[in-house]
Amino acid sequence: MNGTMMNSPLVLSSLLERAGTLYGGVEIVSRLPDRSFHRYRYADFYRRARQLAEALQKAGLQRGDRVATLMWNHYAHLEAYFGIPSAGGVLHTVNLRLHPDDIAYIMNHAEDRFLIVDDVLLPLYEQVKDRVGVERVFVVSLTSGEVPAGYEKYEDFLAAAAGDFRYPELEENEAAGMCYTSGTTGKPKGVLYSHRSLVLHSLASALADTLAISQQDSVTPVVPMFHANAWGVPFTAVMVGAKLAFPGPHLDPPSLLDLFEEEKVTFAAGVPTIWLGMIQALEKDPDRWKLQPMRMAVGGSAAPEGLIRAFDRFGLRIVHAWGMTETTPIATVSRIKSTLAHLSGDEQYAIRAKQGLPVPLIEARIVGDQGEVPWDGKTMGELQVRGPWVAGGYYNLPESRDSFTEDGWFRTGDVATIDPEGYMKITDRTKDLIKSGGEWISSVDLENALMGHPAVAEAAVFAVPHPKWQERPLAVVVLKAGAQVTVGELRAFLEPRFAKWWLPDAIVFVDEIPRTSAGKFLKAKLREQFRDWFADGEHRA
Ligand code: AMP
Numbered sequence: 001m002n003g004t005m006m007n008s009p010l011v012l013s014s015l016l017e018r019a020g021t022l023y024g025g026v027e028i029v030s031r032l033p034d035r036s037f038h039r040y041r042y043a044d045f046y047r048r049a050r051q052l053a054e055a056l057q058k059a060g061l062q063r064g065d066r067v068a069t070l071m072w073n074h075y076a077h078l079e080a081y082f083g084i085p086s087a088g089g090v091l092h093t094v095n096l097r098l099h100p101d102d103i104a105y106i107m108n109h110a111e112d113r114f115l116i117v118d119d120v121l122l123p124l125y126e127q128v129k130d131r132v133g134v135e136r137v138f139v140v141s142l143t144s145g146e147v148p149a150g151y152e153k154y155e156d157f158l159a160a161a162a163g164d165f166r167y168p169e170l171e172e173n174e175a176a177g178m179c180y181t182s183g184t185t186g187k188p189k190g191v192l193y194s195h196r197s198l199v200l201h202s203l204a205s206a207l208a209d210t211l212a213i214s215q216q217d218s219v220t221p222v223v224p225m226f227h228a229n230a231w232g233v234p235f236t237a238v239m240v241g242a243k244l245a246f247p248g249p250h251l252d253p254p255s256l257l258d259l260f261e262e263e264k265v266t267f268a269a270g271v272p273t274i275w276l277g278m279i280q281a282l283e284k285d286p287d288r289w290k291l292q293p294m295r296m297a298v299g300g301s302a303a304p305e306g307l308i309r310a311f312d313r314f315g316l317r318i319v320h321a322w323g324m325t326e327t328t329p330i331a332t333v334s335r336i337k338s339t340l341a342h343l344s345g346d347e348q349y350a351i352r353a354k355q356g357l358p359v360p361l362i363e364a365r366i367v368g369d370q371g372e373v374p375w376d377g378k379t380m381g382e383l384q385v386r387g388p389w390v391a392g393g394y395y396n397l398p399e400s401r402d403s404f405t406e407d408g409w410f411r412t413g414d415v416a417t418i419d420p421e422g423y424m425k426i427t428d429r430t431k432d433l434i435k436s437g438g439e440w441i442s443s444v445d446l447e448n449a450l451m452g453h454p455a456v457a458e459a460a461v462f463a464v465p466h467p468k469w470q471e472r473p474l475a476v477v478v479l480k481a482g483a484q485v486t487v488g489e490l491r492a493f494l495e496p497r498f499a500k501w502w503l504p505d506a507i508v509f510v511d512e513i514p515r516t517s518a519g520k521f522l523k524a525k526l527r528e529q530f531r532d533w534f535a536d537g538e539h540r541a
Pocket of ligand 1: 329414428
């Protein structure tokens with residue numbers, strides 16, 4: 001027997017409608033390229049997002065057509081986040097940090113029909129424009145008002161709307177958004193989000209035990225809106241009617257700290273690199289910024305325990321989360337259960353440094369060579385997940401079937417453990433694992449330990465071929481400005497924490513660590529660079 005409730009579709013336009021009607025006075029602030037601030041309110045955002053939807057319809061947008069964005073985090077990108085899906089289109093956020101060849105590949109694969117681009121990013125688009133088939137390009141004037149010939153002004157496009165927009169009858173399983181994975185190997189793969197998945201993900205992200213985003217918050221998505229929908233934070237913030245303070249292109253620690261102070265930011269989300277830089281700025285000049293008590297969602301790479309502790313000393317609370325483009329992305333969040341509140345401070349920090357518990361409606365399991373492994377906190381295997389906002393396939397890429405199991409789980413490619421309480425801990429990417437003498441070594445644990453040393457700004461550990469052990473770990477370390485430490489001291493620092501065979505055979509000081517477009521360590525490049533380091537079988541420090 002069915003229940004007798006209404007079967008209302010879960011669509012993003014409902015979130016826009018509610019925000020526009022109930023929270024018209026709430027502010028949306030955006031830092032512009034010239035560092036000045038653009039300010040308006042939800043009432044303006046609501047009107048303009050609907051204008052965009054209407055203008056797109058008038059331009060002939062068909063259901064499911066892809067509209068690409070090449071934009072920083074600001075008000076106009078938020079208008080695209082809601083205006084495009086509300087018109088029945090698909091918001092395709094293009095990663096501006098990628099190589100132009102990859103951007104061209106992605107835009108062609110997605111068959112983007114229209115593009116909205118920041119004026120400051122036009123030079124990037126110019127590098128691909130002859131290789132892609134975009135019909136019309138709308139330029140957002142963030143600096144001067146002028147746009148070059150061949151392009152249209154976004155403002156003129158909006159002005160073409162008469163204000164009589166009516167939402168199409170959207171179905172919840174229709175596509176609303178699209179992101180390509182920024183994998184470190186292979187071609188980018190398209191993930192196509194449905195309205196339903198984005199609405200459910202927003203509801204789950206707002207929960208008190210996950211990211212706890214509420215109307216009372218002032219929210220800064222530091223993570224780019226072109227990367228996994230800025231972890232869905234813009235959707236969630238609009239769903240609850242929270243103030244938004246966008247950083248635009250200014251992501252250096254002092255600019256962000258100024259923004260947090262001036263806009264009284266209470267919630268922000270970003271990758272560890274951002275917070276590692278910020279803690280250094282705070283420690284150097286502890287009285288410069290008067291911040292609100294903040295929660296910071298950290299993911300994308302592991303949040304080192306030392307970072308969590310350091311921010312606690314400033315009354316700023318890191319909430320560690322794990323996810324992927326394929327999981328929309330929030331899938332696990334580390335919060336201390338009420339039944340574990342009695343644990344010591346150290347034990348609680350160890351839990352907070354894990355990637356956490358699956359959020360409601362997401363299931364996780366660890367699979368080894370012999371099938372599912374026990375939740376003992378020790379046995380490593382591949383992390384597999386499933387749930388209503390986990391990709392069930394990639395866009396137009398039949399050969400990617402290997403990413404899914406026969407029984408309907410997504411293979412994350414991450415190696416992890418789950419402890420008896422259900423806390424998941426990432427130990428590596430499958431391809432980043434170090435296998436020494438047949439045993440696995442977790443590069444992430446070694447990196448986090450090294451980054452806990454007061455002289456170390458950043459550390460990456462990776463596998464280098466070794467004649468005797470097949471692979472041995474090598475660490476590259478960037479020191480904090482003005483700090484000094486010897487290899488011997490770092491080794492002594494690691495020794496009590498790890499089995500002897502886990503210790504890196506070499507620790508090399510470098511000026512910087514190569515990164516992917518998403519700010520993650522580019523281990524493939526490091527492996528290549530240091531390929532012959534142990535070729536003669538010597539342990540070279
Ligand atoms: P992306 O799809 O670009 O967001 O990358 C997803 C990948 O980032 C995951 O498969 C993990 O390898 C990594 N990742 C995300 N969050 C975390 C985290 N909290 N700790 C460690 N790795 C993470």
